[in-house]
Structure formats: structure tokens, C-alpha cells
Amino acid sequence: MELKVDRLTKQYKNKIAVDRVSMRLTPGIYGLLGANGAGKTTLMRMLCGILTPTGGSITLNGVDVSTEEYRAELGYLPQDFGYYPGFSGWDFLMYLAALKGFDKKSARIRCQELLEMVSLTEMAKKKIKTYSGGMKQRLGIAQALLNRPKLLVLDEPTAGLDPKERIRFRNLTKQLARDSIVLLSTHIVSDVEQTADTILVMKEGQMVFQKTREEISEALEQLYMRVSEEVLE
Amino acid sequence: MERDRKQSIQQELKKLYKAPKPDGKRQFMEQYRKRREEQILGPVNDGKTGDARGRAGSFDRKPLSICHMMAIQCTYLTKWVWVVTAAVLGISLYAGARFQAEGWWAACACVPFLGMTAITAAFRSKTWDMAQLEQASRFSLRSIVAARIGILGMGNLLCLLVMCIWMNTAGGRQLLFLLVPYLFTSFGCLVITRRITGREGIYASAGVASAVSCMEMVLHGMFPWIMEKEYTNWWLAVAVGMLVLAIREWNRSITKMEELSWN
Amino acid sequence: MQPDMEEQYDKIYRYCYFKLGNPQLAEDITQEAFLRSLESERFRVGGRPLAFLYTIARNLCIDEYRKRKYDFLPEELLEQKALESGLDQEEELLNSMELRRALMELTSQERELVLLRYVNEVPVEELADVMGVSRFKIYRDTKKILKKLERGISYGTRPKAKHTTGAEKAL
Numbered sequence: 001m002e003l004k005v006d007r008l009t010k011q012y013k014n015k016i017a018v019d020r021v022s023m024r025l026t027p028g029i030y031g032l033l034g035a036n037g038a039g040k041t042t043l044m045r046m047l048c049g050i051l052t053p054t055g056g057s058i059t060l061n062g063v064d065v066s067t068e069e070y071r072a073e074l075g076y077l078p079q080d081f082g083y084y085p086g087f088s089g090w091d092f093l094m095y096l097a098a099l100k101g102f103d104k105k106s107a108r109i110r111c112q113e114l115l116e117m118v119s120l121t122e123m124a125k126k127k128i129k130t131y132s133g134g135m136k137q138r139l140g141i142a143q144a145l146l147n148r149p150k151l152l153v154l155d156e157p158t159a160g161l162d163p164k165e166r167i168r169f170r171n172l173t174k175q176l177a178r179d180s181i182v183l184l185s186t187h188i189v190s191d192v193e194q195t196a197d198t199i200l201v202m203k204e205g206q207m208v209f210q211k212t213r214e215e216i217s218e219a220l221e222q223l224y225m226r227v228s229e230e231v232l233e
Numbered sequence: 234m235e236r237d238r239k240q241s242i243q244q245e246l247k248k249l250y251k252a253p254k255p256d257g258k259r260q261f262m263e264q265y266r267k268r269r270e271e272q273i274l275g276p277v278n279d280g281k282t283g284d285a286r287g288r289a290g291s292f293d294r295k296p297l298s299i300c301h302m303m304a305i306q307c308t309y310l311t312k313w314v315w316v317v318t319a320a321v322l323g324i325s326l327y328a329g330a331r332f333q334a335e336g337w338w339a340a341c342a343c344v345p346f347l348g349m350t351a352i353t354a355a356f357r358s359k360t361w362d363m364a365q366l367e368q369a370s371r372f373s374l375r376s377i378v379a380a381r382i383g384i385l386g387m388g389n390l391l392c393l394l395v396m397c398i399w400m401n402t403a404g405g406r407q408l409l410f411l412l413v414p415y416l417f418t419s420f421g422c423l424v425i426t427r428r429i430t431g432r433e434g435i436y437a438s439a440g441v442a443s444a445v446s447c448m449e450m451v452l453h454g455m456f457p458w459i460m461e462k463e464y465t466n467w468w469l470a471v472a473v474g475m476l477v478l479a480i481r482e483w484n485r486s487i488t489k490m491e492e493l494s495w496n
Numbered sequence: 497m498q499p500d501m502e503e504q505y506d507k508i509y510r511y512c513y514f515k516l517g518n519p520q521l522a523e524d525i526t527q528e529a530f531l532r533s534l535e536s537e538r539f540r541v542g543g544r545p546l547a548f549l550y551t552i553a554r555n556l557c558i559d560e561y562r563k564r565k566y567d568f569l570p571e572e573l574l575e576q577k578a579l580e581s582g583l584d585q586e587e588e589l590l591n592s593m594e595l596r597r598a599l600m601e602l603t604s605q606e607r608e609l610v611l612l613r614y615v616n617e618v619p620v621e622e623l624a625d626v627m628g629v630s631r632f633k634i635y636r637d638t639k640k641i642l643k644k645l646e647r648g649i650s651y652g653t654r655p656k657a658k659h660t661t662g663a664e665k666a667l
Contacts, residue, residue, distance in 0.1 A: 050368045050369065068297075072371055075369075080362065081365060082362025083361065083363065084357065084363060085361065085432075095309060109540055114273065117274065143366065150276075175270050175271065175274050175275070178275070179275060179276045239642060245595050246610060246614050247614075248592065252509060252519070253519050255505070255509045255523050256519075257527070258523075261527050262505065265501065269534065
């Protein structure tokens with residue numbers, strides 16, 4: 001299980017959002033840090049096949065990002081997402097399950113299981129507009145897990161979660177990271193401090209830092225600041 | 234009375250049937266939850282026939298057909314689409330039957346709403362910010378929207394044809410009178426849905442449809458000569474022009490929905 | 497929907513305890529039922545998860561009872577013992593004593609139904625599945641049992657007279 005990203009670039013008319021990023025990811029947790037505008041979301045969107053790169057390639061076990069095969073192994077949680085009006089949590093999950101190729105029966109079982117995982121069983125039949133921020137986020141996490149993805153891309157997944165939910169989420173990702181590649185981006189260093197096996201730092205479109213936990217000796221917070229400063233010079 | 238009695242008996246029974254606390258619960262439930270987690274989150278052991286995880290709750294990894302997708306989107310079309318379509322058809326057919334040629338204008342006035350529902354329904358993903366999630370599913374967003382507009386387009390076309398047949402129209406002229414407002418509205422709604430999201434987008438689209446509808450009635454009321462045979466070519470030109478514009482807007486909308494701009 | 501497994505643990509345990517009188521065994525069987533539910537496709541896919549759990553628990557209890565036939569007291573005494581030890585002195589009201597007595601006058605199948613339907617509140621469809629009878633029969637039987645209990649209680653306070661209507665006794 002390997003995600004190979006080779007000199008990935010996204011260039012707009014007057015800005016390079018992602019600049020020749022290369023990396024090889026294997027099952028584990030990858031913490032992607034970077035300021036707003038550093039290119040994290042753009043990178044993630046390309047990894048999900050949502051944005052077309054202007055250069056470079058992305059393959060998962062040799063399968064290119066633009067194929068349906070790739071997307072079958074993908075789970076994505078965007079930074080923001082909406083929902084069709086009148087949808088309950090259950091409707092939402094069932095709809096996305098249908099889009100992911102589940103038949104009705106399998107979809108029902110899978111949705112039940114995932115709602116159990118994120119502790120939303122009681123709220124499932126209620127409309128999403130009655131959900132709190134944390135609940136909606138948990139629903140988003142659930143939909144990302146529908147197809148047991150080998151590649152899980154989570155954009156600011158802990159935003160809106162209370163401390164208890166955060167801990168639950170951390171345990172969830174630890175379990176997932178056994179067999180899947182979990183890439184999560186965040187502002188909050190403490191989110192990845194304890195769980196990430198590898199830290200990736202982006203600055204102005206470039207991957208300026210990529211080291212595993214063993215290779216890092218100092219505290220993440222300091223590291224992050226140091227790296228950001230270094231690149232500035 | 235009886236229910237109270239039953240309830241109080243039930244309460245007493247519950248008190249009687251009190252078991253000593255189970256000692257091993259916490260430890261066991263931790264283990265249980267862990268295994269459940271593994272089951273739900275972990276990979277499926279393919280090729281293992283006795284594996285409960287594998288059989289139920291799995292899904293096809295073969296490529297999915299566009300027909301399958303159309304079927305899904307069909308079931309998820311909002312009820313408004315059906316309501317409006319039925320209303321438009323109903324009003325037009327009734328007016329045609331009652332007022333004959335004059336009733337034709339009722340049809341023309343209704344048709345914009347048909348266009349509105351088609352566009353707003355097709356671009357729901359953008360309006361309600363579901364585009365990213367849908368894009369990351371097995372189907373490309375393009376094909377999802379295409380499937381929707383395919384269904385809706387066919388439906389609308391059918392409506393228009395039915396209306397024409399109902400009116401016993403000889404030439405395609407009458408069809409033009411239907412097509413122009415339809416395309417006009419579609420064009421307007423495409424522009425709107427690209428710029429305004431959420432409920433406001435829907436209201437704005439409805440506004441466009443109403444505006445076109447009113448414009449038509451004004452035209453009919455004040456300039457009825459515009460429907461004469463001499464002006465058919467004008468109508469044709471406008472229709473073609475609107476079609477071109479609509480297609481261009483369509484492409485723009487699709488592209489914008491896919492390539493979400495960074496901020 | 498999946499049942500709340502935390503809640504069901506207590507309930508299944510309670511059921512087993514009042515069948516066997518042994519807390520350790522009751523827990524073992526509860527845990528075994530849970531473990532089997534993890535492996536079972538029927539549990540995940542089928543519409544009756546509770547019926548599954550109770551059926552497993554019930555069968556395991558029966559097996560256990562048969563195995564150790566001579567170590568155990570006859571079922572009824574077993575239940576009585578379990579019921580008695582459940583009450584502490586303060587709660588020992590007259591009413592409870594009579595209710596207990598009324599309970600002991602039921603058959604053991606009827607008591608099982610009481611435990612499942614009224615104490616554990618198992619939904620009727622699932623209960624029917626476990627017992628292997630129709631829903632209708634469950635409704636009928638529980639109604640009958642309730643009447644018996646009511647009679648037993650009111651009969652207890654006025655041993656001389658026999659009442660056809662329920663006594664207005666606050667329980």
C-alpha cells in the first residue's frame with residue numbers, strides 16, 4: 001500500500017499553489033501542518049482527484065488518481081461541507097453510500113455500523129440542521145469511512161470537536177492507520193503530536209519538512225516554528 | 234387506571250429483579266468495543282468464506298454504470314421537481330383545452346419554471362455544498378450532473394412535446410415560442426446558481442423564472458403581432474442565440490463546480 | 497438499529513442470573529453471547545439483534561443447567577433464592593412480599609416472560625422470535641400473567657374475601 005506523489009504542481013495564473021511536492025506514503029498517520037494558504041487544501045484536493053494538477057503525478061499502488069479505481073479506495077473529509085436540505089444524518093450517509101456503489105442492503109448495515117462508531121445512533125434520524133458542529137463533523141468522518149478506504153484524506157478533521165470527541169477521534173485514527181494511509185491536516189499541533197508517525201510541513205506550496213517521529217528530537221511546536229522561520233530566511 | 238396499575242407493578246418487579254453488579258463488565262466492554270472497531274474500521278478479509286465482515290456490508294468494486302447512477306439520482310430528485318412539472322403540464326393542458334389558441338400563452342408563461350427546476354435540480358451539489366463529497370465518490374461530479382440533467386432534460390422535452398401535440402400545432406413555430414423562454418430561463422438560472430448558493434440561490438432562480446414569465450405575458454398583451462409568421466426567423470435566431478449562451482454557461486458552471494477555486 | 501450494547505449487557509446478565517442463580521456463570525454466558533454476536537452475520541444483517549442475543553443466552557443457560565443438574569437447586573427454588581437476595585431490608589415492603597409470593601405461584605415459563613417482557617422490556621417481535629411463538633400469543637400470555645399477579649396481590653391483603661375487581665391498593 002503506497003501512495004506515490006511525484007513532483008506534484010498546481011499553478012494558477014498568478015500563483016503557484018502547490019510547488020513540485022513529492023512524497024511516498026505507506027500505512028500510518030501523517031500530520032500535515034502549515035499556515036493558511038500554504039497549499040494544504042489544494043494538495044489534498046488533488047490527492048482526492050477533485051482538482052487537476054498542472055504537473056506531476058499521483059498514484060496509489062500504481063493506480064492513477066483520475067481513475068474510478070483510485071476513488072474506490074479513497075475517503076475524504078473536506079474542510080467544509082454542506083448537506084441537502086431536509087436530510088437526516090441517516091439520509092446523508094445512505095446517499096453517499098449509494099454514490100460509493102453500495103446496494104441498499106449493504107448500505108444500511110454499513111451506515112448503522114459507522115453511526116455506532118461515531119456515536120451518532122440516537123441522532124441519526126434527526127435532521128442535520130439540528131446537529132451541533134461536533135456532530136456534523138462526526139457525520140463527516142463517518143462518510144469518509146464508508147468504503148473502508150485505503151487512503152484517508154482529512155482536512156482539519158478535529159475542527160469543532162470537543163476534547164472528549166478529539167480523544168475518540170485520535171483512537172479512531174490509530175486503529176485506521178494500521179492498514180490505511182491517514183493524511184490529516186491541521187493547525188493544531190497537539191492533534192498530531194501524539195498520534196502522527198510522520199510530520200509534513202508545507203509552506204508557500206512547498207513541502208519543506210518531512211520526517212518521521214523517531215527522527216524528530218524536539219517538541220513539535222518548536223519544530224514547527226523553527227522550520228517556518230528557516231524557510232523565511 | 235389500568236395503565237398506572239400495570240406501570241406500578243412493573244416498577245415493583247424491576248425492584249425485585251435486581252441482580253448483583255457484574256464485575257467483569259468494564260473490562261469486557263472495552264475488549265468488545267475494540268473488536269467492534271476493528272470489524273468496522275479494519276480491512277475486509279477477502280477470500281475468507283466464513284468471514285462475517287466480508288460478506289455483509291461489502292460492496293462492488295467493479296466499475297459502476299451510468300445507468301446505475303441515473304437510477305440513484307432519479308430517486309433523489311426533490312419532490313419539487315415533480316410538483317412543478319405536474320403543475321406546468323396541468324396548467325398548460327387545461328388552458329389549451331379551455332381557451333384553444335389563446336391558452337397557448339399560459340403554456341409559454343409556465344415553461345420558464347420548467348427550465349428553472351431543471352437547472353436548480355441539476356446543480357444541487359453546488360447550491361448545497363455537497364460537490365466535494367460527491368466528487369470523491371466513485372462517480373465524477375460531471376457524470377452526476379450529466380445524469381441529472383439527462384433525466385430532467387428528457388422529462389422537460391417530453392413535456393414540451395406533449396404540450397405541442399396537445400395544441401395540435403402544425404409547424405415548429407409554436408415549439409419556438411416555448412423554447413425561447415425555456416432557454417432564457419435556463420441561461421439565467423445557470424448564471425445565478427454559479428454565483429449564489431443555498432436557499433437564496435433557489436429564490437433568485439425562481440425570481441428569474443417569474444421575470445421571464447411576466448415578460449412573456451407583457452409581450453403577448455402589448456405586442457401580439459410578434460407572434461406572426463413574419464417574425465419566425467427572429468424567434469429562431471433568438472432561440473439559437475440563447476442555446477449557444479446556455480451551453481457556454483453550462484460549461485462554465487460545470488468547470489467551476491469541479492475546480493473549486495482556492496482562497 | 498443496533499441496540500445499545502452497554503445496556504444489553506446488564507439486561508442479558510440479569511436474565512442469566514435469574515435463570516441460574518450464579519453471578520459468575522451469568523456473566524460468562526452474557527459475554528459468550530456478545531462474542532458470538534460479533535462473529536454472526538445474522539446479528540449484523542438480520543432485523544432482530546436482541547432475539548439473537550437472548551436466544552444464545554437462553555440456550556447456554558439451558559445447557560449449563562443440564563450439565564450441572566445435581567449442583568443446582570430446582571429451577572423454582574433457584575429463582576426464589578435469587579429474588580430474595582435481591583431485596584435489602586428497607587425495601588422489604590408488604591407489597592413486595594406479596595408480589596413475590598404471587599410470582600412464585602406462576603409457572604417458570606410465565607416467570608421467564610415476566611422477566612423478559614416487564615423487567616428487561618424486550619420488544620414483542622423479538623420476544624416472539626426467542627420463544628418461538630407468535631406475537632399474538634405473547635400479548636395474550638402477558639395479559640394473563642398480569643391479571644394473575646394483580647389477583648395474587650389483592651388476594652393477599654384480604655385473605656377472606658375474593659374480589660373480582662382490582663383493589664385500589666397503592667403499590
